[in-house]
Amino acid sequence: MNDIVSTIAIMSGITGFLAFLLTLAKRTVGDYGMVDITINGKKKLEVRGGDTLLSALSSEKIFIPSACGGKGTCGYCKLKVIEGGGAILPMEEGLISVEEIDAGVRLACQIKVKEPIKIEIPEDLFNVREYKAVVRKIEDITPKIKHLVLDILEGGEIDFKPGQYVQLVAPPYAESDESVQRAYSIASCPTDKNFIELIIGYVEGGVCTTYVHKYLKEGDSVSFNGPFGNFFYKDNDREMIMVAAGTGMAPILSILRAMKSSGIERRCLFFFGAKNRDDLFFMDKMQNLEESLFDFEFVPALSRIGPEDDWEGERGRVTEPLLKHLEHIENKEAYLCGSPVMIDAIVKLLIEKGMDEERIYYDKF
Amino acid sequence: MTELNPFVLFTASIFTSNMILANFLGMCSFIAVSKDIKTSLGLGQAVTFVLTFTTVINYFLYKYVLIPMNLEYLRYIVFIISIAAFVQLVEMIVERHLPVLHHALGIFLPLITVNCAILGVSLFMVIRRYSFIQSLAFGFGSGVGWTMAIVALAGLKKRLNESRVPKGLRGGGITLIITGLMALGFMGFSGMVQIS
Ligand SMILES: Cc1cc2nc3c(=O)[nH]c(=O)nc-3n(C[C@H](O)[C@H](O)[C@H](O)COP(=O)(O)OP(=O)(O)OC[C@H]3O[C@@H](n4cnc5c(N)ncnc54)[C@H](O)[C@@H]3O)c2cc1C
Ligand code: FES
Numbered sequence: 001m002n003d004i005v006s007t008i009a010i011m012s013g014i015t016g017f018l019a020f021l022l023t024l025a026k027r028t029v030g031d032y033g034m035v036d037i038t039i040n041g042k043k044k045l046e047v048r049g050g051d052t053l054l055s056a057l058s059s060e061k062i063f064i065p066s067a068c069g070g071k072g073t074c075g076y077c078k079l080k081v082i083e084g085g086g087a088i089l090p091m092e093e094g095l096i097s098v099e100e101i102d103a104g105v106r107l108a109c110q111i112k113v114k115e116p117i118k119i120e121i122p123e124d125l126f127n128v129r130e131y132k133a134v135v136r137k138i139e140d141i142t143p144k145i146k147h148l149v150l151d152i153l154e155g156g157e158i159d160f161k162p163g164q165y166v167q168l169v170a171p172p173y174a175e176s177d178e179s180v181q182r183a184y185s186i187a188s189c190p191t192d193k194n195f196i197e198l199i200i201g202y203v204e205g206g207v208c209t210t211y212v213h214k215y216l217k218e219g220d221s222v223s224f225n226g227p228f229g230n231f232f233y234k235d236n237d238r239e240m241i242m243v244a245a246g247t248g249m250a251p252i253l254s255i256l257r258a259m260k261s262s263g264i265e266r267r268c269l270f271f272f273g274a275k276n277r278d279d280l281f282f283m284d285k286m287q288n289l290e291e292s293l294f295d296f297e298f299v300p301a302l303s304r305i306g307p308e309d310d311w312e313g314e315r316g317r318v319t320e321p322l323l324k325h326l327e328h329i330e331n332k333e334a335y336l337c338g339s340p341v342m343i344d345a346i347v348k349l350l351i352e353k354g355m356d357e358e359r360i361y362y363d364k365f
Numbered sequence: 366m367t368e369l370n371p372f373v374l375f376t377a378s379i380f381t382s383n384m385i386l387a388n389f390l391g392m393c394s395f396i397a398v399s400k401d402i403k404t405s406l407g408l409g410q411a412v413t414f415v416l417t418f419t420t421v422i423n424y425f426l427y428k429y430v431l432i433p434m435n436l437e438y439l440r441y442i443v444f445i446i447s448i449a450a451f452v453q454l455v456e457m458i459v460e461r462h463l464p465v466l467h468h469a470l471g472i473f474l475p476l477i478t479v480n481c482a483i484l485g486v487s488l489f490m491v492i493r494r495y496s497f498i499q500s501l502a503f504g505f506g507s508g509v510g511w512t513m514a515i516v517a518l519a520g521l522k523k524r525l526n527e528s529r530v531p532k533g534l535r536g537g538g539i540t541l542i543i544t545g546l547m548a549l550g551f552m553g554f555s556g557m558v559q560i561s
Binding site: 003006007010011014015018019021022025026029030032086087089090091114 | 426430431434435436439442443446447450453454457458460461464468471472
C-alpha cells in the first residue's frame with residue numbers, strides 16, 4: 001500500500017514541478033506584452049501577444065470564417081498580412097497558392113501575434129457578430145431536409161446581403177464531444193433582421209447535421225456567427241440565371257425574396273435540380289414568387305423520374321433545361337449553388353457557351 | 366563500462382557508437398529535415414542542446430529520486446515527461462529569442478520530444494551505469510554525432526539534386542540507401558573503441 005502512495009506522490013511531485021516550471025516560463029518567456037494589430041490601415045487593436053491571429057481577432061469580436069476551428073485544414077481564415085506576420089509556415093503552404101503568397105495572403109489560425117502586425121480584411125467582416133437565438137420552428141420539408149427559423153435574442157439584429165451564410169455552432173452532444181461550426185446559407189430576406197431561416201440537409205454521420213436533425217427542438221437555444229461570404233446578389237440589369245439543387249435553394253431564395261421586397265425588375269430564371277418529387281420543396285413559395293416578381297420563372301428538373309410517371313415539368317439533369325435557355329449568352333449572369341461536382345460542371349458549360357467567368361457567382365456546399 | 370574515460374566516451378559516441386549510424390535512433394527527423402545544410406545544422410544544435418540537458422536532468426532524477434525511492438521501473442515515464450517539458454521550454458525560448466531558427470525548424474522542434482535518440486541516450490546512461498561526468502560526455506557527444514550525421518546527409522542530398530537518381534528511388538529510397546552506406550563507412554571506426 002505504502003509504495004502505491006509513494007509512487008503516486010513522487011510522480012505527482014515530478015509532474016507538478018515541471019508544470020510549475022512551464023507555467024512560469026509561459027508567464028516570462030512566453031509573454032509578449034501588448035501588441036498592436038492594425039486593420040485596413042485604420043482600425044487599431046491592442047491585444048495580448050503570443051496568441052494566434054485568429055483567436056486574437058475573435059477575442060476582439062472580429063470574426064474571420066474558420067470552418068475547421070483553427071486546425072489549419074479548411075483554408076477559410078485567409079487574410080492579407082501587410083507587415084509583421086513573419087515568413088510563411090510549412091503548414092500554410094498546402095492551402096495558399098503561389099499567387100496568394102506573393103499577395104501576402106496568410107492563414108489567420110496559423111500565425112502568432114508577436115510583433116505589431118498590419119492586416120487587411122474585407123470591411124464586411126466588421127459586420128460579423130455572434131448571435132444567440134432560439135429555435136422558433138424546425139420542420140421536415142423533405143425526408144432529408146429541414147427548414148429552421150431562428151429568432152435572434154436580446155434585440156439583436158442581423159445585417160446581411162442576400163446569398164451570404166452564417167456559421168451555426170453545434171455544441172457537444174450525445175454523439176459528438178466537440179463543439180463544431182458549419183456554414184449554412186441564410187434563406188430569409190435581408191429586411192427581416194430579427195430572425196433567420198436556414199435549410200439544412202442531413203449528412204450521414206455529419207456532426208452538425210446529426211445535431212440539427214436528431215437533437216435540435218423548437219424552443220432550444222442556439223448560437224451562430226456571421227454573416228460571411230462573397231456569394232451575394234449583384235445589382236445591375238443583366239438577366240439572371242440561377243441553378244441550385246437540394247439545400248442550395250437557400251441563398252437563391254434569399255436573393256429572390258430580396259428582389260421582391262425591393263421591387264427589382266430583372267428577368268430571372270431559376271433551374272432547380274432534384275431526383276424525384278419527394279426532393280422538391282417550397283413549390284408554393286416559388287409559385288408565389290413567379291406571380292409577384294417582375295419576370296421570374298422557376299424550372300424544376302427531375303432526374304430519377306420514369307417516362308410513365310405523371311410529371312409535366314423538365315426531366316433529366318438540371319443542365320438539360322439550362323442548355324436550352326443558353327442560346328444567347330449576352331447580358332446574362334449566373335448564380336449557382338450546390339455540390340462541387342454540379343458547380344464545376346455548370347461553370348464549365350457556361351464558359352464553353354461564352355459566359356464571362358467573372359459573371360458566374362457560386363457557393364460550393 | 367564505468368571506468369571509461371569521459372573523453373573517450375565523448376569521441377566514441379560521435380564516431381563508433383553514433384546514435385544514427387550505429388544505433389539507428391532518431392531516424393524520422395534525420396530523414397525529413399536533412400534537405401538543407403543550414404536547417405540541419407540548426408536542428409542538430411537543438412538536438413544536441415536538448416540531449417545534453419535532458420541527460421543531465423534525467424541523471425539527477427534517476428539517481429536522487431527514483432533509486433532512493435526504489436522506483437527505477439518508472440524511468441520510462443519519468444524520462445519522457447522530463448524530456449517533453451524540457452523541449453517545450455526550449456521551444457518557448459527559441460520562439461522568443463531565435464525566431465529565424467524557430468521558423469526553419471517549424472514543426473520539427475516540438476517533434477524532438479519524440480526523437481528516440483533523446484530517450485535512447487537517457488536509457489543507455491542508466492543501463493550502462495554511467496557516472497555524472499560520463500553521462501554528460503555521452504549526452505553531448507551523442508548530440509554532436511547526430512548533428513554530424515544529419516549535416517553530412519544534407520550535404521550529400523545537395524549533391525543528389527544535381528544527379529540523375531532513378532525515378533523509383535527519389536526521396537526516401539535513396540536517402541535510406543545513402544544512410545546505409547554512411548553507416549557502412551562509419552563501421553570503419555568501430556575498431557577504435559567499443560562502448561556497448
Ligand atoms: C458557404 C457554404 C454554405 C453552405 N450552406 C449550406 C446550407 O444552406 N444547407 C446545408 O445543408 N449545408 C450547407 N453547407 C454545408 C455545411 O456547411 C456542412 O458542410 C454540412 O451540413 C455537413 O456538416 P456536418 O457537420 O453534418 O458534417 P461533417 O461532420 O462535416 O462531415 C461528415 C462527413 O460527411 C462528409 N460530408 C460533409 N458534407 C457533405 C455533403 N454535403 N454531402 C455529402 N457528404 C458530406 C464529409 O466529408 C465527412 O466525411 C454550406 C457550406 C458552405 C461552405
Ligand atoms: S481556420 Fe481552418 S485553416 Fe484556419
